[in-house]
Amino acid sequence: MIKTRLCTLLGITHPIIQGGMAWVATAELVAAVSEAGGLGILGGGNAPPDYVRAQIRETRQRTDKPFGVNIPLFSPYVDDVVQICIEERVAVVATGAGSPAPVIPPLKEAGIIIVPVVGSVALAKRVARMGADALVAEGMESGGHIGDVATLPLIPQVVDAVDIPVIAAGGIADGRGLAAALALGAEGIQMGTRFICTTECIAHPNYKQKIVQAKDRATITTGYSLGHPVRAIKNPMTRKFQEIERGEEINEEELIELGTGKLRLAVKQGDMVNGSVMAGQISGLIHDVVPTQELIERIVAEAEDILNKMPSLVVHQE
Numbered sequence: 001m002i003k004t005r006l007c008t009l010l011g012i013t014h015p016i017i018q019g020g021m022a023w024v025a026t027a028e029l030v031a032a033v034s035e036a037g038g039l040g041i042l043g044g045g046n047a048p049p050d051y052v053r054a055q056i057r058e059t060r061q062r063t064d065k066p067f068g069v070n071i072p073l074f075s076p077y078v079d080d081v082v083q084i085c086i087e088e089r090v091a092v093v094a095t096g097a098g099s100p101a102p103v104i105p106p107l108k109e110a111g112i113i114i115v116p117v118v119g120s121v122a123l124a125k126r127v128a129r130m131g132a133d134a135l136v137a138e139g140m141e142s143g144g145h146i147g148d149v150a151t152l153p154l155i156p157q158v159v160d161a162v163d164i165p166v167i168a169a170g171g172i173a174d175g176r177g178l179a180a181a182l183a184l185g186a187e188g189i190q191m192g193t194r195f196i197c198t199t200e201c202i203a204h205p206n207y208k209q210k211i212v213q214a215k216d217r218a219t220i221t222t223g224y225s226l227g228h229p230v231r232a233i234k235n236p237m238t239r240k241f242q243e244i245e246r247g248e249e250i251n252e253e254e255l256i257e258l259g260t261g262k263l264r265l266a267v268k269q270g271d272m273v274n275g276s277v278m279a280g281q282i283s284g285l286i287h288d289v290v291p292t293q294e295l296i297e298r299i300v301a302e303a304e305d306i307l308n309k310m311p312s313l314v315v316h317q318e
Helices: 005-010 027-035 049-062 078-087 104-109 121-130 151-161 175-183 205-212 236-245 252-259 262-269 281-285 292-313
Strands: 016-018 040-043 067-072 092-096 113-118 135-138 166-169 188-191 219-222 230-233
Touching: 016 027, 016 040, 016 292, 027 040, 027 049, 027 067, 027 292, 040 049, 049 067, 049 078, 067 078, 078 104, 104 113, 113 121, 121 135, 121 151, 135 151, 151 166, 175 188, 175 292, 205 262, 219 236, 236 252
Parallel strands: 016 188, 040 067, 067 092, 092 113, 113 135, 135 166, 166 188
Antiparallel strands: 219 230
């Protein structure tokens, strides 16, 4: 068994976290991850407070294990969702897309574990000083909204900069990724794209199949002109977005209209032409859709096997 400080902090068996993806990380997937010994995280997204509360309660009906809620700080409902997490006694709150400074005090006072997602060393230092209990350092290989530093250089720099547990994210889908993250000093991993391709995930079958069929160069990043780059699998929608961004005069309103609601279109309706199929570069390594329990057991077994073999690579000269 692989056990780190993160396991003790979160009350989980395996140091594996499921990313709180909007429209994808619903009670079905979250409960399955937590039941399998990891930490499931509900995707708050821009969802209204009543939806978030209902999802929390449905997750509780499915599992008595710890789980969390992801609150993107650009949501218009941040304050309401924070209050709901406090009222519902959620174990963990993950934050992203900004500084969590305004939400940390009330969450800490309520005894909720706070795990911000960061994409830089500077932000990692800031959230640690603010009182975060752990953090997710996410490299630009990940799907959806991304930063500009890759996972391999980001993780060790963040580990060196803070004393709290670091969770590696971006470009991780199997036991090799878990073993590598531990070697870099992280104490766990967060996966998003890999968990989409599980039987419990409610994402449309077309979405899952698109990931399974993906190759190593299947994704593209758009949205740099808006200051919010997003990684998704290439399709007509991303090509249109790219064409507009490459034009002499960028029409921001047109870009915003083109991107609005497109993730939901892909996840819920399976529209692979007009929808935004957000997924990470690791898509090319995903070849099947399996039950969550099977996936987590596979990843842990692979990582343990790799870590057990590592000492044999060190040769001591006489």
